[in-house]
Amino acid sequence: MNREQLIAQIKKKQSFLCVGLDTDINKVPKHLLELEDSIFEFNKQIIDATKAFCVAYKLNIAFYEGMGVRGWESLQKTLDYIPGNIFTIADAKRGDIGNTSSMYARAFFENMTFDSVTVSPYMGSDSVKPFLDFEDKWAIVLALTSNKGGLDFQKIEDKNGKQLFEQVLEISKNWGTDANMMYVVGATRAEQLSEIREIIPNHFLLVPGVGAQGGNLQDVAKYGMNADCGLLVNSSRGIIYAGNDVDFAEKAIVEAQKLQQEMAVILSDLGI
Amino acid sequence: MNREQLIAQIKKKQSFLCVGLDTDINKVPKHLLELEDSIFEFNKQIIDATKAFCVAYKLNIAFYEGMGVRGWESLQKTLDYIPGNIFTIADAKRGDIGNTSSMYARAFFENMTFDSVTVSPYMGSDSVKPFLDFEDKWAIVLALTSNKGGLDFQKIEDKNGKQLFEQVLEISKNWGTDANMMYVVGATRAEQLSEIREIIPNHFLLVPGVGAQGGNLQDVAKYGMNADCGLLVNSSRGIIYAGNDVDFAEKAIVEAQKLQQEMAVILSDLGI
Numbered sequence: 001m002n003r004e005q006l007i008a009q010i011k012k013k014q015s016f017l018c019v020g021l022d023t024d025i026n027k028v029p030k031h032l033l034e035l036e037d038s039i040f041e042f043n044k045q046i047i048d049a050t051k052a053f054c055v056a057y058k059l060n061i062a063f064y065e066g067m068g069v070r071g072w073e074s075l076q077k078t079l080d081y082i083p084g085n086i087f088t089i090a091d092a093k094r095g096d097i098g099n100t101s102s103m104y105a106r107a108f109f110e111n112m113t114f115d116s117v118t119v120s121p122y123m124g125s126d127s128v129k130p131f132l133d134f135e136d137k138w139a140i141v142l143a144l145t146s147n148k149g150g151l152d153f154q155k156i157e158d159k160n161g162k163q164l165f166e167q168v169l170e171i172s173k174n175w176g177t178d179a180n181m182m183y184v185v186g187a188t189r190a191e192q193l194s195e196i197r198e199i200i201p202n203h204f205l206l207v208p209g210v211g212a213q214g215g216n217l218q219d220v221a222k223y224g225m226n227a228d229c230g231l232l233v234n235s236s237r238g239i240i241y242a243g244n245d246v247d248f249a250e251k252a253i254v255e256a257q258k259l260q261q262e263m264a265v266i267l268s269d270l271g272i
Numbered sequence: 273m274n275r276e277q278l279i280a281q282i283k284k285k286q287s288f289l290c291v292g293l294d295t296d297i298n299k300v301p302k303h304l305l306e307l308e309d310s311i312f313e314f315n316k317q318i319i320d321a322t323k324a325f326c327v328a329y330k331l332n333i334a335f336y337e338g339m340g341v342r343g344w345e346s347l348q349k350t351l352d353y354i355p356g357n358i359f360t361i362a363d364a365k366r367g368d369i370g371n372t373s374s375m376y377a378r379a380f381f382e383n384m385t386f387d388s389v390t391v392s393p394y395m396g397s398d399s400v401k402p403f404l405d406f407e408d409k410w411a412i413v414l415a416l417t418s419n420k421g422g423l424d425f426q427k428i429e430d431k432n433g434k435q436l437f438e439q440v441l442e443i444s445k446n447w448g449t450d451a452n453m454m455y456v457v458g459a460t461r462a463e464q465l466s467e468i469r470e471i472i473p474n475h476f477l478l479v480p481g482v483g484a485q486g487g488n489l490q491d492v493a494k495y496g497m498n499a500d501c502g503l504l505v506n507s508s509r510g511i512i513y514a515g516n517d518v519d520f521a522e523k524a525i526v527e528a529q530k531l532q533q534e535m536a537v538i539l540s541d542l543g544i
Contacts, residue, residue, distance in 0.1 A: 022372075062368060062375035068383050069344050076341075095392060096334060096365050097419040100294075103334035111340050120367060122394045122414055124421025142394055147369040149396020152443055156430050164428065164436065171424055 001087050001115045002136045003179045006204070009055045009085055010229045011272060014264035018056035018089065018206065019256065020236025021046065021078065022063050027241055029248050039067070039074040042248075044081055046240050049249040053260035056087040056232050058206075059114075079112055087232070088115045089140065089206070095120035101130040109134045116140050118184060118206075121168045125175055132176040139181055140206050143168050143196070146186025169199045178202040182232070190219030201226060208234045210259075217259065221266045229272050235259060273359050273387045274408045275451045275500075278476070281327045281357055282501045283544060286536035290328035290361065290478065291528065292508025293318065293350065294335055299513055301520050311339065311346040314520075316353055318512050321521040325532035328359040328504050330478075331386075351384055359504070360387045361412065361478070367392035373402040381406045388412050390456060390478075393440045397447055404448040411453050412478050415440050415468070418458025441471045450474040454504075462491030473498060480506045482531075489531070493538045501544050507531060
């Protein structure tokens with residue numbers, strides 16, 4: 001999916017919601033556990049419940065890889081089930097030397113037809129660039145993450161007071177364009193998004209941590225939104241585990257719609 | 273495998289060689305392509321050819337993941353085929369928030385019984401620590417990588433002139449011990465290993481890039497070795513693709529043995 005198509009979907013659905021399919025077999029409602037592929041059945045019902053309200057699905061690859069070969073089958077079936085007009089993210093945090101990153105890129109873009117993959121910047125340009133060689137596919141580079149350990153290295157300042165995540169943004173933005181790169185930016189302190197917007201005004205930002213993890217949607221929009229919206233705000237547990245019984249999909253609808261309606265007001269106020 | 277067992281194997285075999293199984297279907301000799309699982313057959317013959325000369329195998333996960341479900345099956349069969357007294361490395365460069373890193377750790381340590389996984393430090397302590405919770409298992413943290421992009425961020429200096437990879441070593445060494453953490457350290461400039469040894473005198477270093485990629489074994493040993501050896505030196509292409517015909521395994525023997533003999537001289541000179 002290209003940038004124009006993504007923006008069109010955001011305008012049409014009045015939503016910049018990404019639903020995170022961090023599907024954990026230990027949290028799947030009991031009545032699904034008898035089925036042959038409980039993970040896929042859970043995802044299928046969540047997708048049916050939320051597809052009207054979101055523009056992206058983010059699949060946390062660890063949760064599937066953790067199940068071995070069966071997990072990869074559930075992942076593939078889930079990906080196939082997601083409607084073609086919804087942006088798909090392989091949240092895999094990959095990154096290696098050039099020829100190895102190329103293998104990962106082919107795995108996620110060609111074998112599995114994801115629209116995008118999250119990528120760690122630590123190994124530099126040749127670890128990210130192989131993900132930029134595919135038409136209408138995206139690398140989503142980790143910049144500032146909202147976990148506690150994110151403070152260990154990402155905020156180290158250089159001689160000029162520039163923090164590491166700012167260097168990552170400034171250096172890496174020249175590896176591609178705002179049509180094939182996005183950034184992961186945590187939302188624990190939304191004001192920081194305006195500093196980030198000074199470095200990358202046009203790129204889309206993938207913002208995790210709204211919902212169950214406590215980020216504030218209004219603040220994220222206030223400081224992070226640009227003229228094309230430029231945001232994908234993720235919620236995983238707050239939606240997919242809103243219920244844990246036979247009515248889990250209905251509860252997911254309620255939570256997804258609540259976020260979408262809040263987003264619609266924000267977008268409408270800005271004339272997007 | 274624990275630290276003592278690894279050191280015992282190094283002494284017994286007079287080798288600190290790690291053979292990298294970066295097995296690419298496009299480079300497997302033609303006569304193997306008719307077989308049902310060409311990747312495993314290739315690995316099997318390479319393992320038979322080299323197991324007397326090495327103490328570790330490093331499986332580059334991208335090459336298997338790139339083949340989809342079949343690739344994971346080849347990976348599992350390869351892992352099962354490696355003798356129990358040889359250290360196994362999942363070269364996966366994983367790293368995510370805590371609960372997600374835990375999933376990756378379980379995938380590689382419990383489902384697949386690798387001894388170790390390579391991990392990216394960008395997301396900090398909670399992305400690495402879940403890999404340290406398993407007895408006799410190891411996290412191998414990226415510090416200084418030898419690819420060109422390694423220069424983009426790893427050598428950025430802070431206010432006190434300390435480079436990022438040095439900060440990674442200093443901060444992360446306290447997350448675990450030299451019995452459950454190693455570091456990836458590139459060998460393009462071997463002298464840098466002595467600076468690294470000032471920060472982490474006891475940890476094992478996994479050094480890629482000797483052999484086909486051009487690092488110098490003598491220099492790596494001179495600057496990087498400690499009293500327990502403390503090195504695993506990897507060679508991938510230089511061994512596994514030494515030949516590309518029916519005699520590929522014999523050619524792999526020659527290259528692996530050459531490196532082992534060079535290592536034996538180094539170890540013997542130091543009384544290890």
